[in-house]
Amino acid sequence: MTTMTAKISVRGVTKTFALGNEMFTALDDVSLDIADNEFVTVVGPSGCGKSTLMNILAGLEEPTRGQALVDAVPVSGPGPERGVIFQQYALFPWLTVRQNVEFGLRTARVPGSERRSRAEYFIKMVGLEQFADALPKMLSGGMRQRCAIARAYAVNPSILLMDEPFGALDALTRVKLQEQLLDTWSKERRTVLFITHDVDEAVFLANRVIVMAARPGRIYDVIEVDLPYPRSEGFRLSPEFAALRNRVWHSVYHQDGRRSAAPSPSSTA
Template sequence: MAGDIEIGSQHVIKVENVTKAFATGKGTHVVLDNVNLEINEGDFICVVGPSGCGKTTLLNILGGLERADGGTVLHRGIPVDGPHPSRGVIFQQYALFPWKTVLGNVEFGLKLKGIPKRERTEIALHYLDLVGLTKFKDAYPKELSGGMKQRVAIARAYAVDPEVLLMDEPFGALDAQTRGQLQEELLKTWEKEKKTVFFITHDVEEAVILANRVIMMDTHPGRIKRELRVDLPYPRNQETKLLDNFTQLKNEVWMSVYHH
């Protein structure tokens, strides 16, 4: 089904009964209500749902950037209680250092890990090659297009070798053509690197082209409404979107999330 990609049955992250609420002027707003989810080795999970359903809050809790009010999140059986290099986070706004070159940005996390200069450069160049940016290694972020900046952010996240990549609408601000291109690149990188990916998107088509599992969320309060397994074979590309069963899956997700 998934070519030579082994989607393991071993769960990497386990979310159990997670709840999160914020105090507002009108009282308590429950953002996540009793969320349960198992993320398995090599999964590419896409999460879709209306605005305000808690997608980003859930991602932040998985990344250790926010704490749940109730329930637990375990990464390989260990409670998540803060950020960790084993979980790389990629946001929609590229968060690159403007004063560093492309290479310097990708090397940054490796430097924090104490990896020696030569090895650092070697690793960074490998990932820049993977995202097709080798010849821009000496450029600065201001000289790059949005799509290129996002590629640098992806290379930087991959370079520190996290086990799990948490991606919050990383292609949300890009035009359709660049977006399609980066979807294909991300899939190719995923097939090579075998990372576990948890990817938030508003775009149903994007969810179906990327994921082996689509998680659909409901709002007020945010909870998992449904899960759909996407049985389209990998490798996938833009032509996959022309298949009849792609259209069926897309419609199924759309009806489930946005149609009441």
């Protein structure tokens, strides 16, 4: 990749938790750079620390050692430049789609007319304009997640942190939302860190796939997906996709115990 200043930097991050009378290491000396507007997916076996890494970048947890930085500034808590999307949607059930999308703008005291126009823009972008006045209980799981994505985009974050956002959805809805997400990303570029346990999803979405190893959680491999966007059904059926999928699959499920060197800023940003 072209050398660029890192948007996100993770420097020697270790995270330990107390489990009874013992200490559990969720992350061990993880270092990683992500460039501005890069789409990076993180995949790995259960217990490899994927969500812990995202929570540290979101400012929801603090590292035991090391440092996470955004635009070279240490992360010290949640911030408006980082939008976070979870698997559970996290919509307010008593608010309509429009009101949910406007929520962050209202909190930021954005004037009413601008708040309404920005909400309408992103609601339309994710294809929910006919459901703007519907409550979440009236929506399918995929529609709720699209609402959550619109809400995250509306506050104009430069970074999106997504923790298995499509994990609870059926296969067809998941595929459609992957394509929808890439379409949205192509129009409204953001730096994206996308956590997933699905190898196909990781390859389909990413510029780079970060493969993690568990116990303790660490970076095992970094795989470039040097294939053009836009990506659609034809891309999934291509031999290039199959080759990359097989490489990532082998890296996730046939780990040999080696430990990859931490990526340098010049090679990953």
